[in-house]
Amino acid sequence: MxxxxxVAEVTYCNSISVSExxxxxxxxxxxxxxxxxxxxxxGGWNIADCVARSYDVxxxxxxxxxxxxxxxxxxxxxxxxxxxxxxxxxxRLPEAVEKELGVTFHKTAAQMVPVCDVVTINAPLHPETExxxxxxxxxxxxxxxxxxxxxRGKICNRDAVARALETGQLAGYAGDVWFPQPAxxxxxxxxxxxxxxxxxxxxxxxxxxxxxxxxxxxxLECWFEGKPIREEYLIVDGGKLAGxxxxxYSAGDATRGSEEAAHFKT
Numbered sequence: 001m002x003x004x005x006x007v008a009e010v011t012y013c014n015s016i017s018v019s020e021x022x023x024x025x026x027x028x029x030x031x032x033x034x035x036x037x038x039x040x041x042x043g044g045w046n047i048a049d050c051v052a053r054s055y056d057v058x059x060x061x062x063x064x065x066x067x068x069x070x071x072x073x074x075x076x077x078x079x080x081x082x083x084x085x086x087x088x089x090x091x092r093l094p095e096a097v098e099k100e101l102g103v104t105f106h107k108t109a110a111q112m113v114p115v116c117d118v119v120t121i122n123a124p125l126h127p128e129t130e131x132x133x134x135x136x137x138x139x140x141x142x143x144x145x146x147x148x149x150x151x152r153g154k155i156c157n158r159d160a161v162a163r164a165l166e167t168g169q170l171a172g173y174a175g176d177v178w179f180p181q182p183a184x185x186x187x188x189x190x191x192x193x194x195x196x197x198x199x200x201x202x203x204x205x206x207x208x209x210x211x212x213x214x215x216x217x218x219x220l221e222c223w224f225e226g227k228p229i230r231e232e233y234l235i236v237d238g239g240k241l242a243g244x245x246x247x248x249y250s251a252g253d254a255t256r257g258s259e260e261a262a263h264f265k266t
Contacts, residue, residue, distance in 0.1 A: 001236050001241070001251060002239075003239075004239045005236065006229075006234075006237050006238075007234075007236040008223075008233045008235060009233060009235055009244070010212055010219065011232045011233055012069055013208055013211035013212050013215050014202075014203030014205070014211065015069040015073055017208040018070050018073075018122075018176075018202045018203045019074045019122075020077070021150055021198075021202035021203075022122070022148055022202070023078060025148045025174035025176075025196055026118055026120065026148055028174060029148070029171070029173075029194075029196055030054075030056075031054050031057075032052075032053040034196055035049070035053070036050040053171070053194075057081050057083060057118075058082045059082065059083065060083050060084070060118060061084045061086060061115055061118075062083050062116060062119075063085070063086035063087060063088070063112045063113065063115070063118070063119050063120070064086070064087045064088075064119075064121075064122050065087075065088055065089075065121045065122065065123050065129075066088075066121065066122040066123030066124075066151070067087040067088075067103075067122070068091075068123075068248060070122040070150075071087065071089070071120075071122035072093070074122060075087065075101050076101065084102075084104075085102060085103040086104045086105075086106060086112050087106070087112070088105070088109050088112045092105055109132060109133075109137065113137065113140050114140050116141070116142065116145060117146065118147075119146070120147075120149075120150075121151045121155055122150070123151050123155065124151065124152070124248050124249055125152035125254050126249045126250040126251075126252060126254050127253070128250050129152075129254075130155065131155070132155050132156075133149075133156040133161070134160050135157065135163070138157075138160055138164045138170065143168065144170075145170060145171065146171055146172045146173070146174075147161070147170055147172075148174045148175070149174075149176070150176040150177060150202045152179075153175070153178040153181065154179045154254065158179065158187075158188060158189065159188065162188040162189065162192040165193050165194050165195065166192065166193065170194075171194060173189075173192070173195050174195065174196035175195075176199075176201065176202040177200055178197075178199075178200065179257065182199070183199070215233070218233075230243075231243040235249070
């Protein structure tokens with residue numbers, strides 16, 4: 001923005017891909033899938049330990065921080081599970097959509113998380129969301145709740161998440177995003193208990209990559225031919241937030257922490 005650089009992204013190309021990954025992670029945590037799978041790989045048959053942390057999703061309260069293209073898609077995919085849905089967002093959904101999904105609106109994440117068994121983060125990283133899920137916010141959650149983050153690693157405090165899993169404040173954490181990236185081998189999210197981490201691949205299915213290519217080509221062709229870039233693709237234009245960027249982001253720098261990234265390079 002400071003240098004007047006136009007920023008565009010292929011918005012929507014992987015929204016469904018990420019939303020499917022979120023639902024997979026929620027089910028994986030709640031049903032204790034990963035430890036159960038590992039018993040099979042190790043040649044065991046320990047049913048008691050497999051089901052000791054396994055529950056039904058049905059009847060749970062599930063909330064999303066952010067109800068844009070990804071968050072809304074998550075809500076739609078969770079509705080058939082007969083759960084109670086919640087959301088918080090700077091832009092409230094239309095009343096008709098809230099009724100259709102049976103979703104309850106909360107003004108802030110701090111107001112929403114105490115009622116949720118599962119919280120999924122589907123918001124962009126900017127100064128208002130950086131470190132949003134710190135020790136204080138996690139303490140507001142139900143003891144034994146689950147947290148899923150496919151948005152940006154810096155929205156969650158690295159050490160607070162690890163501590164919460166060790167104390168039982170969180171029953172599980174599944175994330176597809178890290179800080180820094182690539183995550184060093186000694187990153188605590190690799191070794192903390194009851195996690196379901198993946199290496200930032202939720203939006204990179206082969207289906208999504210085909211859409212990446214088509215959208216990137218369209219953006220470049222518009223740029224080189226002097227044609228307007230679609231509003232939903234624009235993040236910054238003429239030094240100001242524009243299009244999807246104006247809807248989703250706040251101005252500011254959320255890239256701090258490079259010295260911490262350097263510390264983890266080894």
